[in-house]
Amino acid sequence: AQSVTQPDIHITVSEGASLELRCNYSYGATPYLFWYVQSPGQGLQLLLKYFSGDTLVQGIKGFEAEFKRSQSSFNLRKPSVHWSDAAEYFCAVGEHAGNMLTFGGGTRLMVKP
Amino acid sequence: DADVTQTPRNRITKTGKRIMLECSQTKGHDRMYWYRQDPGLGLRLIYYSFDVKDINKGEISDGYSVSRQAQAKFSLSLESAIPNQTALYFCATSDLGWNTGELFFGEGSRLTVL
Numbered sequence: 001a002q003s004v005t006q007p008d009i010h011i012t013v014s015e016g017a018s019l020e021l022r023c024n025y026s027y028g029a030t031p032y033l034f035w036y037v038q039s040p041g042q043g044l045q046l047l048l049k050y051f052s053g054d055t056l057v058q059g060i061k062g063f064e065a066e067f068k069r070s071q072s073s074f075n076l077r078k079p080s081v082h083w084s085d086a087a088e089y090f091c092a093v094g095e096h097a098g099n100m101l102t103f104g105g106g107t108r109l110m111v112k113p
Numbered sequence: 114d115a116d117v118t119q120t121p122r123n124r125i126t127k128t129g130k131r132i133m134l135e136c137s138q139t140k141g142h143d144r145m146y147w148y149r150q151d152p153g154l155g156l157r158l159i160y161y162s163f164d165v166k167d168i169n170k171g172e173i174s175d176g177y178s179v180s181r182q183a184q185a186k187f188s189l190s191l192e193s194a195i196p197n198q199t200a201l202y203f204c205a206t207s208d209l210g211w212n213t214g215e216l217f218f219g220e221g222s223r224l225t226v227l
Contacts, residue, residue, distance in 0.1 A: 004155075006155075009153065034215075036216075041220070042220055042221075043117070043203060043205075043218030043219050043220045043221055044156075044203070044205075044216070044218045045218070046215045046216070049215070090155055090156065100158070100161070101158075101216065102158075103148075103155035103156040103157070104155050105153050105154055105155045106153070106155050
């Protein structure tokens, strides 16, 4: 069965600093990988997704993620964090044949002024 | 108006009561889902439906039931609520195409069972 681990429950960074959120997955075949963001009081919004091809994918709001098959990882990065990036971030892995997503436990990002 | 609307947004109830959470969507998607969010556990799938005649159990369906009344409406019921069903519940939709993978979420329904 597929699974997703986000090792960091909370992360605090200073505004303007770089950010990396970790995601490790377990899946037998080539995974479909996603990052979603949940702002306070809101539903989840898709940041980016990886299905195939270039292992570095660009998303909205200046985020990017890199798929590393050898490490079973799909880490999310941003060069310079803004205060509005404070939110909870979820990594997810999708089944090959459908839209069934398995989510990680989430990482809550706090941004210091 | 939101594309995926959940009602109620907040509900407090007592153990043993029947509760229904409703979801309606204007995106025209065939696929609809109910997820439950608990701190540290992420989102877990309760039920999903790929069309009006299709209902499938997800990872944690025990204690829940669903009804797909129309393409646009998907309701989640707790027949006899218990305290460990206190959680944030999300409805989501997706396009028929399997290779999009994007879920569109409602704003959530926070349920507290006393």
